[in-house]
Amino acid sequence: GAVVSQHPSWVICKSGTSVKIECRSLDFQATTMFWYRQFPKQSLMLMATSNEGSKATYEQGVEKDKFLINHASLTLSTLTVTSAHPEDSSFYICSLGLAGYNEQFFGPGTRLTVL
Amino acid sequence: AQSVTQLGSHVSVSEGALVLLRCNYSSSVPPYLFWYVQYPNQGLQLLLKYTSAATLVKGINGFEAEFKKSETSFHLTKPSAHMSDAAEYFCAVSGSGANSKLTFGKGITLSVRP
Numbered sequence: 001g002a003v004v005s006q007h008p009s010w011v012i013c014k015s016g017t018s019v020k021i022e023c024r025s026l027d028f029q030a031t032t033m034f035w036y037r038q039f040p041k042q043s044l045m046l047m048a049t050s051n052e053g054s055k056a057t058y059e060q061g062v063e064k065d066k067f068l069i070n071h072a073s074l075t076l077s078t079l080t081v082t083s084a085h086p087e088d089s090s091f092y093i094c095s096l097g098l099a100g101y102n103e104q105f106f107g108p109g110t111r112l113t114v115l
Numbered sequence: 116a117q118s119v120t121q122l123g124s125h126v127s128v129s130e131g132a133l134v135l136l137r138c139n140y141s142s143s144v145p146p147y148l149f150w151y152v153q154y155p156n157q158g159l160q161l162l163l164k165y166t167s168a169a170t171l172v173k174g175i176n177g178f179e180a181e182f183k184k185s186e187t188s189f190h191l192t193k194p195s196a197h198m199s200d201a202a203e204y205f206c207a208v209s210g211s212g213a214n215s216k217l218t219f220g221k222g223i224t225l226s227v228r229p
Contacts, residue, residue, distance in 0.1 A: 102166040
């Protein structure tokens with residue numbers, strides 16, 4: 001399978017600042033990546049689908065101007081949480097969708113805490 | 116449209132006992148079904164998947180699941196629980212294809228008593 005990394009693994013920031021989370025595919029070209037958010041003791045919720053070279057597709061209720069997704073290369077997708085607030089504190093997980101594979105490959109996640 | 120129902124939020128078993136975690140799904144297309152395990156502050160690990168081949172699927176760590184179309188179920192079982200099985204378990208459904216969205220159930224916490 002594919003190996004997906006995320007950086008940073010955890011980040012603490014002040015309210016009002018922006019935070020960028022990187023998701024890298026280490027051994028496959030990543031045409032499609034997915035971004036999920038997981039609040040404590042809850043399930044994963046899909047935020048957006050990121051396609052290389054085009055705009056991301058956001059799920060209903062997810063603010064695209066707040067959660068900026070850039071997928072400019074075939075190995076890297078980034079999620080920027082702009083003007084972060086404490087309610088944005090969550091576990092953010094990315095995954096890789098590969099043609100020919102019947103599953104998504106998940107990164108290890110990034111824990112964001114906004115003070 | 117697709118959805119997953121995992122009834123209950125917590126299952127507790129004794130070490131060595133049978134583990135049964137229930138999952139029912141709804142899908143407007145032939146489903147692909149998955150079970151994932153998540154340990155605290157970690158990402159997801161795939162236990163097993165059903166992708167329209169054999170209905171009885173064997174996964175890692177002794178887990179298996181059976182796809183029952185008539186019951187729209189994909190329950191996860193393990194004959195004998197280990198302490199290391201204590202974790203959060205998620206059932207998920209998708210369609211086929213690399214761009215298919217995964218929809219997760221709310222998850223079940225498995226506790227294993229000594």
